[in-house]
Amino acid sequence: MIELKDVSFRYEGAKEQAVRHVSLTIERGECMVLTGLSGCGKTTITRLINGLIPDFYPGELSGSIFIDGEDIAKKQPHELSSMVGSVFQNPRTQFFNTDTDSELVFGMENSGVAYAEMHRRYDQTVRELQLHKLCGRDIFALSGGEKQSIAFGSIYALSPEIYLLDEPSANLDRQAIRRLRDTLLKLKTMGKTILISEHRLYYLRGVADRAALVEQGKITEIHPWETLEGCTDETLHQKGLRSIRDTTVELSEPPLPAQTPVLAIRSLAVARKKNVIFDHVDLTVSEGEIVGITEPNGFGKTTLARIVCGLMKEKSGSVLLNGVPARASLRKRSTFLVMQDPNYQLFSDSVEHELKLTIHREAPQDATITEVLRDMDLEEMRERHPLSLSGGQKQRLCIALAALSPARLLIFDEPTSGLDYRNMQRVAGMIHKLADDKRAVLVISHDNEFLNMACTRIISLAR
């Protein structure tokens, strides 16, 4: 169905090739996973197949790509849109319309599907993907997982033979990932060909037929999924891959604190415009502890982080820092939050300036900066522009900011979205280091594998 013959590609302006001499054949009805470290070139391979390369991302392309036996070199992306459907990483940026119905029919309208046929396919899509609850809604009011479902629906309505997914689980919670898995299984029974580029592997068990390892722009290994089943987690981790088994977390009760906890939350309730987001939340984090917050889905975990940092005010209940009730304005100054998307938190024109940008206190000494950069494995990047770093490096730079801040309470909101195993391990290591340095850490995540690796205690806020 898909055949890549000795394909190499170099992005315009880049020094090195993103993919080098890649040859790959995917049979009709097969589901293939591309995995490997961030920046290894797996996303580039998906872009070769949906035609975004070289039309949308210009550069130097060699080799040839066949879909259904046809060379796609001369085809525009819109000519491929009825054959290849693409789902991207970020559900927030892949919808064109503001309401769900318009979005579901967007592709059909563009390709000129006739009125009656369009309505038939719309009804079929809603029925087969069970989107009834999402019809006629404002997309902005949907959760990330629901947005992803609509994105899927929009492509499903075009009924392509090939589905390309670029890290579809990166911004989803566990429940949404389960839904994604169900959708993929459905596509498989329909005989569709699926290519997924992904870090998280556990949900693809029983879905994927083969897995390819991409390293530095080359496909180095291709195995049937059964071979992966035979591997231990250690073997996978050594290659920078995440576990193929779903991990569970063990919840534990807080130990009796030896001293005053850094953070204590007592029967906290939060509301936005009269809608109660959550109430009766109790939580303590002591020095040296790394507390992970997991389930339930849709709990408003990010809201909790914003409350603790003083970005939002509570409705009732109290937040105590070091045993003293702290108002929002005080919390703003005595906590540090590493946001889910590090792009928002970087302001300066070099890594060094970023770490020196301080308002209410003196900038750290050069020696301190050097030490922190060494800890975070960013020494080489000192002069680089923060926004030119890779996702993992940006994440580490934000952690460096946390390390340099005087705050004793540090909060991490989904620190692993889009990180490969190696970066995830690094982040976990750094969080441990911060906790050893007499701080208290709160980690908010639905990534069980990471929570187990990073936290000293994991709790659920479900009542």
Add this chain to the structure above:
Amino acid sequence: MNQNTTLKGRDFINLGIFTVIFIVLFMVCMLLMSTTIYTQPFGTAAGALAAGPVYMLLRAKTSKPWAITIFGVLYGLVMFVMGSGWPILAAVIAGALIAELIARSGQYQKYGRESIGYAILMTATAIGSYVPLLTMKEYYRQLAETNSVDNEFMAQLVEFISGPYLVLAIVVTFIAAFVGTLIARALFKKHFVKAGLLKEVR
């Protein structure tokens, strides 16, 4: 036609997105400045200064024919619908066409020409939004009468604001817009080029 001179879906998406940011920033500045009657005439100048980088980034992303015109029409229509009246629509479209011609003379590749085009577009906006202010003179007098305001004071104020002050405001807008593009240039060099998002600032 050549691929690089025809506007495509991606360009329209850039136009839509950056026009929105431009309008929001511009409106916020106008609103802040209109809280006092003395600063109100400088609303466009403040907007032109603050939104300069947005416009220049849009230009860097869509350096093709007709992009400025589309921006102008959309921007003018929004201003019109927001209740600023037809003079602003006409002035903005005229300004955008002039800016388009100036940019075209440099094959849409010269930063300096884009800057001057922007300054002219903003000056046109200022002129378009102050024409209604002149008609408001009558309204102010009426207001003063019906609300038994100190007539003398109001009349003086209105005269002052509608006379030399407006000319000054229009000149300041031109300068502010130009300075806005200089700030944009500095911002692009410091961040966008260094981060590899833009190739270079011409």
Add this chain to the structure above:
Amino acid sequence: MKLDVRCKFLILIAISVIAFSTKDVFYGSLVFSLVCLLTFLLGQGRKTVKYIITYLVLVAFILLAKHVPTFLRGMILMIVLCIRMCMPIALYGQTFMKTTPVSEMVTGLYALHIPRGFVITFAVAMRFFPTAKEEFGHIRDAMTLRGINLSVANVLRRPALVFEGLMTPLLVRSFTIAEELSAASITRGLDNPAPRTAFVRLHVTMLDIAITILFVAALFGVLWLRENGWGWWVD
């Protein structure tokens, strides 16, 4: 009640023209009342009531302004005027967006023979307004966390840093969103030159035409009355 999208566009233009020409309290209020009636009929009762309450508060301000010093009065009246003038448009505009899906708006614009470039740009702009709000919220959070909050003190003491701290993430994020949105749209055939088809079929009913004519006529009637000085009970 439903109204054809093209009629809605026509009414939008009419309101923009009239609201601008009727600044005085009496005729302005008349225009506002007409718009309220229309939005109420379009099923936005709750929103309409909210607007009416705000409007009444503003009118109360105008009355109160008599009792403050001259200098302040000018200021208050100016601000009130600006807000009051925008209200009919804002109310109608919000109703328009709430009652018309983007795909229907796009279909309507194509039916009015608006060039493709304008239609796509317009549709993206509609979609980006809420996104811009979300983005701004995130950026404000991040700035606050670093101590560069958008406070008056910070704006006065370090304007350059605040401006840079706001503009850089805003532009960079928009840049990224533009790229990701473009990729997602292009792979779903945005650049397809084939004639676009529509999910919603437009058809103008006699009722649509009647309502539109009636409403636009009423608006222009207000203008006519104002020009011909029929306000005998205002004097």
